[in-house]
Amino acid sequence: MLGNMMFQPLLISSMIEHAGRYHSDTQIISKNTDTSITTTTWGEVHQNSKRFANVLVQFNLNHGDRIVTIAWNNQRHLESWYAISGSGYVCHTINPRLFPEQLVFIINDAADRVILFDKTFAPLIKAVKPLLKSIEHYICLDAADDAIREAVPEVKFYDDLISGQSDEFEWPSLNENTASSLCYTSGTTGNPKGVLYSHRSTVLHSYAIIMPDSLNLSAKEVMLPVVPMFHVNAWGTPYAAAMVGSSLVLPGPGLDGASLVNLIDTYKVSVALGVPTIWQGLIAAAQQTGSKLPSLKRNVVGGSACPPSMLKTFKEQFDCETIHAWGMTETSPLGSANQLKAKHSSLPTEEQFNIRLSQGRPPFGVDLRLTDAENGTHEIARDGETTGNLQIKGHWIIEQYFGKEESALTSDGWFDTGDIASLDQDGFLKISDRSKDLIKSGGEWISSVELENLAMGHPEIAMAAVIAAQHPKWDERPILIAIKKPESQLTEEEILSYYADKVAKWQIPDKVVFVDAIPLSGTGKMLKKDLREQFGHLLLESD
């Protein structure tokens, strides 16, 4: 017997309708590509999203067709998101920091029919345009500009397109499982793969990140997503903000510490979200200017582990509570967030602090487990110490990659994250290592194992290890640690050119270090951790 309640699909269009109706005068602050500021509201974003939807219907696209955006966090980008997904197309965000050959691969793989880009990226678009197979419309997310027209002659301009369009538009009543958005990520081997979110997964994920024990979002907040909209949909914050009517400060291209301090202090930002490197910049800039960031109550740290000193600095110097969270493209991304429980309130500060260092616990809607093997199904203890392969399942977790026939899951339906972690009785998660030995370069994964196997195939190499070295621009880049065979005169240049026809250019290691020995564990495994400690700073020092 079914219940007798209304059935309405869970749709992204409902979010912008809610924001337009109940939060019409709530401010959206947007930094443009020329660093000027536009102040608008959810009411205007709502209207413009409908204007742009009226533009898109004229393009003769089919529901499910992909529209790619290469843009910063700004108002037009936000409006276009709601127009695209709300109209039944797929909003495909792409990371402009990708290597051009990746970008081309991804756009062709997604068969994107329309491309939206910020001014900043006109030279990039010009460069890759001859290689793009499916793009029919080039739209610059800005007012008309001759320089852009010169670079991309067929360009249309967003402001021209929406000007004169009606702000009346009836969003289609889609099946809630309809695809809404697409982000690419790289797996262990091969080319980047797309994660295709649905309207349902997006709405449920938004409810989850809003929860007080997740990111704690409401109409009381002024939210600054420093995490880019091209990075797992800015962790879902542009959706959640519309759902709760939070004010938004969209930082555009200026992600340096000084720009962020200025935005936070000027617009009284209460919650900000980003990766550790962003916060390092912010802390340094705030210390330099002497700002105590008085409006900032919380910041959310994800992307990689939050250093303990950062958590302490935010608390002690800025009275800002840091929420440590974990997720990945395949998980929408929220897998866990760190918020204490009632029982922790009586603990000494230092013990609370230790708990807060973990990546947190899962919200209702996802479930975590540890297994004793990659893609294994045998669950191991949740004792806070035993580590195993971290797996996840839930309403906003991938089932298969875009365009792939095969499932991305274990035989019993879990997604193996590639992380090695422990879980305690409360589900507090500690990531300790990567099972897949990957390098995260500019947001994309590179497989160490693949590069090692190739090196080992070289006749003059006796042993090879590829590790992630820290990099000021790409976060991590691969470097090769190798033992030459006796008598070999092999040079760094020779081994790097040996890679050239075997992997994509951006996957080739940045450096080769020849050594006499590589440390091994008792069972003969290379101790990558030791190598990372010894050589992980090499690219920073040489820069």
Added chain:
Amino acid sequence: MLGNMMFQPLLISSMIEHAGRYHSDTQIISKNTDTSITTTTWGEVHQNSKRFANVLVQFNLNHGDRIVTIAWNNQRHLESWYAISGSGYVCHTINPRLFPEQLVFIINDAADRVILFDKTFAPLIKAVKPLLKSIEHYICLDAADDAIREAVPEVKFYDDLISGQSDEFEWPSLNENTASSLCYTSGTTGNPKGVLYSHRSTVLHSYAIIMPDSLNLSAKEVMLPVVPMFHVNAWGTPYAAAMVGSSLVLPGPGLDGASLVNLIDTYKVSVALGVPTIWQGLIAAAQQTGSKLPSLKRNVVGGSACPPSMLKTFKEQFDCETIHAWGMTETSPLGSANQLKAKHSSLPTEEQFNIRLSQGRPPFGVDLRLTDAENGTHEIARDGETTGNLQIKGHWIIEQYFGKEESALTSDGWFDTGDIASLDQDGFLKISDRSKDLIKSGGEWISSVELENLAMGHPEIAMAAVIAAQHPKWDERPILIAIKKPESQLTEEEILSYYADKVAKWQIPDKVVFVDAIPLSGTGKMLKKDLREQFGHLLLESD
């Protein structure tokens, strides 16, 4: 094109699984019917819910069959909820304060096959048992007790039943639109009608009440639902508490102020939920004992409008923030909750206070509108002043009543609440009157109009008004204000016995007042508001 994310049904069983897995040691404090206290945990509630599920499968019920509970807020009741809905049966809660004839009607109408009852209600069960047509199993939610056995010879005892049962149980993977629970409410005329919730509506409603701008629920809280589990599922809090791992304090039968002060202070309750009359009792008792309720950060007021003085008292005397909320059985119940927005933070306290007096604004998932007629479809202004018929639609709003063929909605799919209200630009709701002129007696509605029409049918009555008089036990009871025809010698007794064969006994007015004139508006409508001011206290004074 569909997204490529996992599909999992939204199920109530997932809530108790989440609580059992991630909040196993979080305390559930439960006051028993004998006023003793049981301290248990979500872990044990989870295990017992599975034990009871193993009992229920032996009853040869079919999915969708109804199991009725007549019980206070306590641990066994909570466990049984999860066992019932989780197993695919419908958890039908019933208000023990109903008049026996209503109770019999409702149980027979729902065709309940199993009845669960607290010790307190054994005499009630004994009295109505001969009239119950469908009940096959009588289960007392307690340990074995000879007195109960004497009253209800076929009784089984909950503790006996679950003892020795396995705590392993595989919850069925139901369609998420499957019926999960049932609450009856009375409409304008006729018998009470059932509202049949689904698993999906319940999970989505829970996500909504958890939001920071709704009830703001988390694992940091110790929550006291004073609102009974038989009253619109305690506003959904037992579900939300499992979803976030909040600690629960279940007050059992002791809803007087002194008992509540004691529970709050002993168990450090941080958030409590109930109707205004409960809070009046709590304030009086706290003032008497001198407790400042130091742990209580928030209380939620619903059911009827929160008096301004109460909101002030909680803030000024107890430093407790009152959340004013609105809803009804047909809306699961959350329709709106009052939380301020960022733009209000700079307002003077008095202006903030005025905003907080409204019933609040809708969370994402429901939508409100005003129309110019009952069940009308013509929307009127959201200007904070114009009043109209309040209508609602959304994921957790009724579509039709249980067992009825016809829709409960307007021709364009909205539910007319029967309230007259205004909405402002932000969706802040102010209920000003009832369009349907109803009396809410013991949680059930009685139609004034129906009673007036009957009175007007009496040959010796010239004019009649029926109003809600405040009542210490039933909240409101109908009283009849009548003008006799000239020369009539009609007595109160005669008119009351005249009603006897025309309406159910519990609908008959408690009192008749003969007057010389009834105040009328310029358009000839009876001024009920004036009559309520003049006669509304009559039953309090005479008690």
